[in-house]
Amino acid sequence: KTVVFIDGCFWHGHEGCKYYRLPNTNVDFWRHKIAMNIARDYANGVDLRLAGWKVIRVWECDIKTKAKREEILERLYHEIVGDEHKSSTYVSTPNGASIAAEPNTSYGDKKI
Numbered sequence: 001k002t003v004v005f006i007d008g009c010f011w012h013g014h015e016g017c018k019y020y021r022l023p024n025t026n027v028d029f030w031r032h033k034i035a036m037n038i039a040r041d042y043a044n045g046v047d048l049r050l051a052g053w054k055v056i057r058v059w060e061c062d063i064k065t066k067a068k069r070e071e072i073l074e075r076l077y078h079e080i081v082g083d084e085h086k087s088s089t090y091v092s093t094p095n096g097a098s099i100a101a102e103p104n105t106s107y108g109d110k111k112i
Contacts, residue, residue: 002054009060
């Protein structure tokens with residue numbers, strides 16, 4: 001029961017981030033729009049936690065580079081799965097993307 005949000009720095013108002021800058025035009029509209037997004041994010045987080053979910057937020061800027069992305073994936077893995085599921089691993093696909101995967105398991109005569 002874990003939910004992970006990957007929040008865009010602009011759309012979710014990541015203060016102090018170089019990717020969060022209000023446009024020069026229609027500033028009041030954008031300020032209001034982003035403030036409402038932040039309020040909705042907060043309310044959704046509260047509702048999910050009250051329903052028993054663990055909520056993790058990751059900022060867009062934290063996954064921009066491969067090194068930071070791999071660091072975040074590793075942190076998420078340990079935060080979500082912990083050490084109780086040591087059989088789970090990260091594997092790389094031919095294009096270099098990391099994915100979470102279980103080792104091959106046999107069920108009867110089928111290898112999954």
